[in-house]
Amino acid sequence: MRQTKRVTIKDVAEEAGVSAQTVSRVINDRPDVSDETRAHVQNIINRLGYSPNILARSLIQGRSNTLGVVGYGLEYFGSAGVLTGIERKTNEFGFSLLLSLLDQFQPARVDHILKELLSRQVEGIIWAVPGQVPTFHWLTEKFERMNVPVVFLNKEQTNEHVIVAMNNQLGGRLATEHLLQQGYRRIGIITGPHDWWEAQERELGWRKAMQEAGHADLEMLRVVGDWSAASGEVGLHTLHAKAPDLEAVFASNDQMALGALQAARRIGLRVPQDLGIVGFDDIPEAAYFSPPLTTVRQNLKALGALAVEQIKNMIATRQNDEEFNARIDWVDPSLIIRKSSSRV
Amino acid sequence: MRQTKRVTIKDVAEEAGVSAQTVSRVINDRPDVSDETRAHVQNIINRLGYSPNILARSLIQGRSNTLGVVGYGLEYFGSAGVLTGIERKTNEFGFSLLLSLLDQFQPARVDHILKELLSRQVEGIIWAVPGQVPTFHWLTEKFERMNVPVVFLNKEQTNEHVIVAMNNQLGGRLATEHLLQQGYRRIGIITGPHDWWEAQERELGWRKAMQEAGHADLEMLRVVGDWSAASGEVGLHTLHAKAPDLEAVFASNDQMALGALQAARRIGLRVPQDLGIVGFDDIPEAAYFSPPLTTVRQNLKALGALAVEQIKNMIATRQNDEEFNARIDWVDPSLIIRKSSSRV
């Protein structure tokens, strides 16, 4: 395998004894080529292993057929699912996907990534970095200058962004109302980091459901984790100390729920008899926890796919020289009931 | 936000009253520009929000600074970790990453993906689709015609490929030898699908360790799963029926180990007293299984990073018009000892 110049349209044309233009027509499936010529050229193309240089094509057409996605730690269950959905839909639309991952939110790094994506002429950007509420203002300014369609994933609603979001509040509500229906009364929450929008919304769902059920003094029933199982374990111990009459816990993700299960075992609380537990995510392991975990399932792939569809809409809108409007589209999660909350 | 033509180098040149060439020099940090001119041009660039069109640059230089990666279901723990490592290193090298995901191995889809990557002038391809041994022959032919550096992840060694692999056999051996040291004797395996290289190698590690310890009749101690917790549960039941004197199990991934834990509980086997269990992967939840799971940890990010480094080497080699040689580089996993196997 040596360095070899790539075959160009000219090479094919020369070999086939036609003009480059004719070859171009063949590779673009244009009608105005005789069947004979087409077959002949196609033969040469196959023989030479020619594949058109999309970069050159993009240059002329002013279209790159490329989307950029800025993602976040794929070790998070949500990130991986969403990215899968994005990739699938992007491909379905005949676009390619440039992937950038953000470890932490460092402005310099973000600057670099966005500049790179723009330079590569992406036709749209999907911002799939979860939560981190404080950063959005700064981001908005950046994107405004960039003049490229952007879709945000899982971000609070505003009147200037196009957003696609999981209905986390509904999820929190589903979890909490289910526990209430099962007869649990003092229902605590192990929530996620406060600067994550997802965590805020899930908590809000819990809070509203509890308030509607007539429960007050919710602060005593609330503790903050960091999504890790370790923090879930600590969280339940803390909750149990603060409110010994605790009857159930809604953990804002499955890993924290797992930690809570562990802590319950240590404290000597039987699940679900003494303590009901509901998680969030429905990771594949959740059904095999002991006891199997009731949890809120998100259709992450659908969310990712929806983001791509929105981008496509925005691209089309721009081409028609119309304005596009801020909007938010929701994907609803669903409750998966298992043993950890089934007291009835 | 309306459709606006992007700012080009000409616009900047005109606005700054210099030639396009001078602007080019500024954006490429060439030394041969006076400080004064540079500052002036840079100002205009900032004001106009100009960012160079990398596609055009690539066209001239014949270098895209892009890598392509073909990945596999990100819901697999290994895939997500490896991709993270790949992205990070790619970015570190100043390259961009085109991501394609493969659901199943469909030749037509593979053809399409590879053609697309080639058309976009990627300088190298990382094949991060696990296992699927039978497909490699077909692939090899494809890649040979493509004349682009390719690095394979986790594939059996050959004398024609550049491979970067986790030492799965070592992992299987570590797991098994640890169980032997703990005094377990009849050690079974719940292995992964037979066409996955990873599964084969982990099993081979187990097999060799067992044989060296003088154990025969290993077929009675072997059952095949599909990586899912469900299959691990079924697997342990089957194993226990085949070999009631079973003392320990090496599960080829943590999810199957989780299923096995579940089954052990149901059968009434205490872990680790009656049955030792070791998994593979060290998923974040593993430390919170009950009991916490002994497992084999892979440094997946390192593996991904190594793949990118190999690609870089190959690209450099091509530029020097030298041949590059088939080779395989290993990353060693390590054993994480927890309670599920600690009998001593």
Added chain:
DNA sequence: CTGTTAGCGCATTCAA
């Protein structure tokens, strides 16, 4: 230190 000329690989426009 700066500008001019040419051309990367391809598709658009026009002419034949």
Added chain:
DNA sequence: TTGAATGCGCTAACAG
């Protein structure tokens, strides 16, 4: 149905 000229945005090579 085919071909020739032109230019997308940028940089290499040269000239000044």
